[in-house]
Amino acid sequence: MSHHSLYGEVTARIIAELEDGRLPWVKPWDPSRCPCMMPRNAASGRYYSGINVLILWAAGAGNGFSSQRWLTYRQAEAAGGNVRRGEKGTTVCYADRFVPRNEAARAQSEGAQAKTIAFLKRFVVFNLDQCEGLCDDLTAPVELPDPVLAIGQADRLIADTGADFRVGGVDAFYAPGFDYVQVPPQAAFPEPADWYRTALHELGHWVGGKGRLERDQTGHFGSEAYAREELTAELTSAFTCAALGIEPSVRHSDYIATWLHLIRADEKAIFRAASAASKAADWLLSCGQRLD
Template identity: 60%
Template sequence: MSRAPARRSNGDRANLYSEITDRIIAELEAGRLPWVQPWGTDRARTAVGLPRNAGSGRPYSGINVLILWGAVIERGYSGQGWLTFRQAKALGGSVRKGERGTTVVYADRFVPEDERRRALEKGEAPQAIPFLKRFTVFNTDQCSDLPEDVATTAPPVPEGLILPRAEALIAGTRVDFRIGGNRAFYNPMYDFVQVPPPQAFYETLNWHRTALHELGHASGHRTRLDRDLSGSFGSRKYAFEELVAEITAAFTCAALSIIPTVRHADYIASWADVLREDNRAIIRAASQASKAADWLMGCLPEHVVIPATTLDNEEVA
């Protein structure tokens, strides 16, 4: 016998409606239209389509489509498959520790037993009561050990886009390195790097610089070189760590005979602010970058031959 859903107060429903509406407003204020898939022609090639339950294959509908599209965009997930915690476990997998879920809703109507009796006694049609139920779901990117037909499948990288030496170095670091999504970042809390696929970049050499930049951040993890990675976005500490990672990428690119590039003007401006406030910052940043580059190059397997390269100081700066 199925149980009737627990009743929710009008206040609970109103709060849930407000949460959803506020989320959509925030998307609009950020200049995004949550009902237009911005990745349809995106070179990052996040999977196009409706979000679906990765276990049953059933697509989500209504407001849940907008909620889950928004989560894919905000967090750079590479797939449209979602599971509850229990569903992931039932499939033999698990949600990785510390992952934050996304709340979706189930809306329906039901007729309580006492209303059925009242309507029967009065000879009236029973009145159904609307209800909303919350569920927390996780993108398959957030799960481990799922079956192959359920797990997110990263877009295949065409042969030759990743230089063999760079690929060997990435593997040698043993950092959790993920290819997919539409953002490049290092997550220090969960210690993983994510970079869009090489074909997402206008120049594939920039994929290598970006990958090495994010690995530069990863080198500072407490289990490696133990740098201070606690700076919040926009802070001087954050800008300094960005400078370290960028110089690390330049050093490592040069060692791998890859022409290094730099980031856009906003980053350069933040670095300039750091240097104006502390005339020793560039020396400290370059020193830490050398240690990071040495650590990365030390991860390259010995059998991979690297041609000798030189890099003068002007080129680094």
Template identity: 55%
Template sequence: MNQMINGKARSAPGARKERKLRAADGEGTNRKSLYEEVTAKIISQLEEGRLPWVQPWDSTACAGPALPRNAITGRPYSGVNILMLWGAVIANGWPSQGWLTYGQALQAGGNVRKGEQGTMVAYADRFVTDEEKAGVAAEGGQARTIAFLKRFTLFNVAQCEGLDPGLARDPLPLPGREIIPVAEEVIAASGVDFRIGGDEAYYVPSADFVQVPPQPAFYAQVDYYRTCLHELIHATGHPKRLARTFGTSFGTKDYAREELVALSGQSAPSATLQ
């Protein structure tokens, strides 16, 4: 119901609030749908054994050591988008962390190759409706913002063709080895059979050895040593050392406890590596 104030129709006090709630409900529905979609994507990566947020190296040994970023502006993506884009790079073995929208590929003088599938990411922000601005101008007070979340699609530069050569470049590859003496001393002092190679990091209790990917496969040099320490801490649980009980199945209490030991143990010494 409207009220007449100074000859002008004004919304009843409850009407403005009701409109806000309706708008917020609509935005909430969209956010929920997008959250569910992102969650489903991450769960599928977990089921496939791909955990880019705890695997700080590139199992393809192709992509450069960088956060995903816009190939035109060089601006890095953030939040859950990092997980989504890292997961896509790892799954497809693309040699770049550069991304573009379909329109940006055209802007860069090229195009997305026919048949390529994009990767969904999200953009979050807040805005003030015109109605809210008008209400604040007339009644005073502080404008209330409405949160929104929208999706858009990105394509890796490896999915494009004909792009201008002046795009933001991937960082140079890491050197084959960058020695951090204190970390090397810890590795040597452990007495554990320590092997470098492959595209996985693990400790094998039955054979008592640790294996990690080579340094150039990691997104940051320090992550190489963090991973080394993590696996070496697992090795301290061997029967001839501290004789901890290892869980053999993901999700069991023993497995979770052992991972907590390794995570808490690597955090303190790894702080000295930076």
């Protein structure tokens, strides 16, 4: 199967979810079976990012897995266990670039910079629930964040960004021209977690501003550029919430039709948005260290 078809495969799955009115980043697990968490590699401890978060969240929810810890076939063997016979893995990917041989030769002869070509490489992972005989270190229960502590962490994150963060009014927004975030008081939200989800969505826009990640935020309401930015902020909030132990929710469900149009028109759009969201979430989550 070609690398290009991987874009199409994943995009088709996301489109199907959106057409059914489901957002793959909103409660992408059964809380009674799987706690709120970002997917990670059980052997290396490394968290997955970008489109792989959505792929693995969907696989975990669809199969009723009890965790978001994953291994390759070889990692399962190296850990003293194995993937159970008959289990079907989940395909994830990573993006890379390479320089074709003829392009390298041309650049060398002309003293110019070689042009690179982007490609996707796919590999297959299995959930811990699909494995047996693994060492205790891998199968030990994950320590879950306390909901109260998660809210405390979110408060610290907001403060550590150094953003001009204003509480008041009736609307939540980021004003790029003046570079500030405004969110209504917590009393305006049904649940405390809703306030934090909204705040992190708006900070998802803020972190894309000038002097930070420098995303294109010039799109007007209803444009594709605006839809891309909203999708990126939505995913940034979801990824940051999950990393903190707050269940992701949706800030702008009324944009589903616009997102569908965007993703149908460009099979790489959801990949780009998820990649940008991972960068933004990482930026926000590292704010405390940035100020040390």
